[in-house]
Amino acid sequence: MADQETFKKTPSEEKFGRVQSAIKIMFTVIFVGWIFIWIMVPTNTERKKWLPQIRTKTNSTYFGIEGASFLIYTSPILLMAILGCIYLHIAKKSNNSNMESCNVPKLDVAIFKRPILVKGPLGIVSGTELAFLLMFIALLIWSFATLLHNGFATITPQLAANDGQKIWQEKLDSAALRVGLIGNICLAFLFFPVARGSSVLPFFGLTSESSIKYHIWLGHIVMTLFTTHGLCYIIYWAVTNQISEMVKWDKVGISNVAGELALISGLLMWIATIPRIRRKFFELFFYTHHLYILFIVFFIFHVGITYACLMLPSFYLFLVDRYLRFLQSRNQVRLVSARVLPCEAVELNFSRGHGLTYNPTSIMFINIPSISKLQWHPFTVTSNSNLELEKFSVVIKSGGPWTEKLYKLLSTHLTIDWLSVSVEGPYGPASTDFLRHDTLVLISGGSGITPFISIIRELIFLKTTFKCKTPKVVLICSFRTYSSLSLIDLILPISSIPYDISNLELQIEAYITKGKEPQSNSHIHLQTKWFKPNPIDVPIYAILGPNSWLWLGAIISSSFVIFLIIIGIIGRYYIFPIDHNSNAIFSFPLRSFLHMLIICGSISMVSSAAVLLNKKNNAKEAKKIQNLEVPTPTVSPNSMIYNVDREIESLPCESLVQATNVHYGVRPDLRRLLFEVKGLSVKVLASGPKKMRQEVAAICSSSLAENLHFESISFSW
Template sequence: MKSAPGTPEPAEFAAMKTPNSLQTEEAYAAKSGVSSWSSRVSLGYMANVLQLAIVVAMGTYIFGQMVYFTPFYQNEFRHVIGEMWGVPRNNTSGKTIGHPEMVRGTMVTLFGVVPLLGSVLIFEFLRHFNVRRVTSKYVLKVALVLRRKPRVFGKVSYWSYGEWIFFLLLVLGNVLVFYWGYDRRVKRSKANALKKKTTVKFNQYLEIVAITMGFNSIFNMAFLFLPATRNCVWMEFFNISYANGIKYHRWLGVLTVLTAVIHCAGYYWSWLRQGIWKQEALPCFNCNISPKAKDRHGYDKWFNVFGELALIMFLLISVSSIPYVRRKFYDLFYYTHQLFVLAVIFSVMHWAPIVWWCLPTVMVYCVHRAISSANAWTPVQVQELTAVDQDIVKVVLRRAPGRDGHYKVGQFVYLNVPSISKLQWHAFTISSSPRSDPTTLTVLLKSLGDWTRDLVAYADECQQQNVLPTVYLDAYYGASLEMYDEYETLCLVGGGIGATPMFAILEDLVAKLSRASDALPLRQKVVFIFSFRELALLEEVHPVLQRLQELDPTGQYVQLDFYMTRVPSDDVLDQPINYDRLQGKHVTATTYAFKAGSSATPMPFAEPLRSRTFKAVTMVVVVMTAVFIAWYIEYGGGKIKRNGREQLWPLQQFVESAMLFVVGALVFVFVLLERMAKRRGLLGSVTGDDASAASAKDYLAAETPLKLAAQQTDLHTYRDLLSNYNVTLGARPDTKALMHKVFEFHQNKDIVSLGKPVIGVFVSGPEAMKRAVEYGAADVGVSHFDIHEEEFEL
């Protein structure tokens, strides 16, 4: 029987199901956020309508940012909004009638704030269901095509079709904004010159280009903060990981700064030609800065100075964002980026209406930033901090067993260790599965910089003193990789410590099949291509591989291609496998080190505002509070600068811009209210409704925890381990050739496998490995692959 056209085909999500496994999966779904009542409600086409509404909301937001620059806005649209505030279409009285200052704010609220908040509410509702499973199969197929990278003249593009479309739309938007602004101003200048019987001078053209580029910069700023928001609703809607989507923030940042530089350079060129750059560009401290003064020179000076200060902030941020600087001096990059607050404030003080272009996205960014900051209030319980190698550390942290402690496969976290640095937070992918242990998560990290080197040394110190470190956790971020089970053939490609997301997928696959009372057989072809230098990584993943082989006793469904890029010495090969460590028997510490940390009692990590209702209410209240305050401050020509106080315009504009960041602190109030409500039992359960809570409780009672620790067999040394997995020594994988091998494995019809008839490729590692996978897939034919690449450079 065929499914409804708007829903995925059953085969696309096929898995071996038994009553026990279904019950376990339903309980797991309750933890992951799917409400129990959703299984009794069929959204049908309504799910597609709601998802279309989110797309329409995105289009409305884009329209709202662009329409201001169009002739339509100048000739018609602003008058329509103006009439709402009593502003006549043709005011020839020379006096201000109505409230024209409210026009821009109203437009941004209707076409910026409302679509963004509407998207949040719709998406939070869809979270009650499994969003991916209620998505039309046609949408999923379009997404698959957009992830592919075109090959032109034998070269595979660095960007996918989707990224190219985004880039071209961004360029097109900037071209249109510039054309509309430049054309209108040139025509106006020519008309004025014609009346005066003169011509438009070169300096006028320079200033026309300059002011138009200024508006281009504002246009780009309207989108700049969205991809920088760690859990941006529109990024989550498209399942774009924060790490993968940060490139869009970089592109917008480049365009914002570039257009701002041209904006400034155009005016400077004109001023230098006229010999007045000192009068225009340098501040004065004993001048009248009122815009209504007979000589507006003081106002013009400070108007320009605030713009110069904003540009300086943006330039400092952009210089620190150069890839080399970002990689080698990450701390400099991170702390310099905090200047964005001053950049926004000085931009608004330069030209007040900028506050409205920035308000929707800056507020969404601030809400999520405040939630992130709330994670730093309490240290997290540490179960284990072990140096498993000279350069590799294993961190096992405790998390709350309900929904607010739950994470998804492939997500990442930020860690802070006060004993190393109170200010530095570093991102690491979770290397474990939430199914294997509902109360912990594991992070594997390698010494690659100053902070991680210090952490390796600190781990040794803690082991010697038999104490646990004080650690803070900020989580969870990034897109889920749980769709790995949809494919007939799963191909995992990992390099070094970058393979940790692949470890998480393998562990999740094993845990899912092992959860049933009778372990389910593997019915998905799995290929794991793994290149590494440290034997500790192979030792660490050994328990999962051991269990995976047990699930495929005939060896039909699993192919392992392992490569150790260096040849270890005999002394290293003869070292014993540390089974005590793999089984967790080595951890005996129970007290915490508080040298440079907090005296607060460590707690299992629980993400604040995980309740869908509470989070949605918080977002709406905080953003609308900012809107109403901005309206109040501007109403009547400005609460601070009106009634003869025009010289206070810098204070007026400072208050408006600073308000964006101050109001964001309201999030902390909601976090505290949520914690109080939980302590008093007013929220019922962190897992949501009562039925979901009961399911999650049953899940925990029956399944806590799944032991994947390696069992001692005839494998005693590293030499045995390498031999067991047939590891190739002293070589790197020929990834292109291996992709052909994967395709042949996929084409083997003698092995029955369920899922999508394409190869799901998940690759995480060095850039060269990713490119080799892309070329290998292109050689075979990209239509046979669905490639998901993990990005680590934030």
């Protein structure tokens, strides 16, 4: 653990810290207020007192009753997102300015704490996650109970008789409506975890990859509630002889047909997420999930834009993120070379723009049209943002139809000299806390070692360049076959910056579960493919430039302002005259369509302008970047394993060999290995098969492991 003197703050840090603290306070106040609104939504106080008063004050000739919804439900979240962008920009500048002093910036407490649940349908769940889940379920129960109580209170025998129905039928109608209202609460949170470049998630110590499970939980709850909502109404219409209601699409009020189309789209997505279907028919799952577009469109037609404002904020942020990803994916990136490893894995090396920075454990989404024009797959970035200034690398292990096709393409087609590749990202944590711990224990299974390569390279950079006091690193990796040991070789970067890992406290325990120790004269050669440059290819760069967080905040704020201006003009000169100067009422579906069209138009217009402005700077930089001609070894650099001589970087190679112990025919005794680790604070990261991560989580959650801080790295959705 670094001493206290190391963490003494500089004046610039104190200034950054004060600004960040002020932003965090504002963010927290707005977030608590937003949650308070959700608590009050089902009450009569909000529905009969507060909301009518707010609508009276905000009901103008420009926005109508939607003005109150924009003010109460939409603007707080967008303001939080903008504050998050400013906070992350300052944090990035702060990290860059004090890196030389090895100061560790204080970030928000991560949501990942000691595991409470290890096995079960929820996966590995920490105490904090469980607490938030229980509070969210309590919010749903409170909302449903309050709405149901208030709704049933208005149902009387006289009212039922006037409607020609029985009391239970009236209550079924009321309950069906309330179930749908509760589903909208879940829908309001559904899209937060899938915004990959989110500025909200980092406030909770989260990334989009680590939050995917929340999206899965919410998706199951949403579809359960909406399916119940639809079935209850179908039963109600059937028993009251109103089955014709199923084919009604009124111009005013609720559109039943739109709701049914939204439910059908949701059910198709839900069915495709069944684990067995998703694993065996991934393409079906992938393509079916794009039905979310129809689901949201018909949902807004179903309930109207006024009520859709409750779920609009998270979807608005998702739209901004999704359109920026679309713009980035239009570029073909410069693939410089590929190394085909003997363990049926490939390392892809791309040209990288100098303005692109990223943290360890980041991921990149890759699309190769020659394999599939629509499929995008996430892979761990193994290169280091500081050590490898012109190279960007990912490792792809063959394990499914898409990856198998890529491996065969690169390992068999020796004459291939160019490959079209598009990317999205990289995406990763806003910061890391590795220097806060005495020891890092990295436990991997198979290709799960790839996130740890970037971590070790980052520590090599800090130790070599800034002489930081780094934690001891224990890498425990398990492989099925001997050839997979070649993945360990990737720890050594091919860098233009001189480095020395001999001073890094690195211990590698490699376990080969199948097979015996090979003959001493055995060696495996690597295939290295160099690709010719293409004029249309560009280096990988940040789509919004070095100040991407500020640009993102500007896009969110300016696009929403433009939307308000345009919809205000339409409301004043088109909608208002119809609603107030004639007996007609402006069509609800048309009103919803106009809002959706203007939202998408404002986002695309502002985002495109921001990307074009940054693209000019990126184009200038791309001209300066020469084709990468960094020598790539044709054999594995680990002479201990393959009995070959490494002609360059022999000292790092020797240090790696000395730090590595290989065990054959056994599995690692994780309990013994973890309990033997000394230190007041030990960070344990597990990446690999689900059972292995669960075993590590169970060990770290025991009462005998108070010093172990567990974190799971998983990209299996």
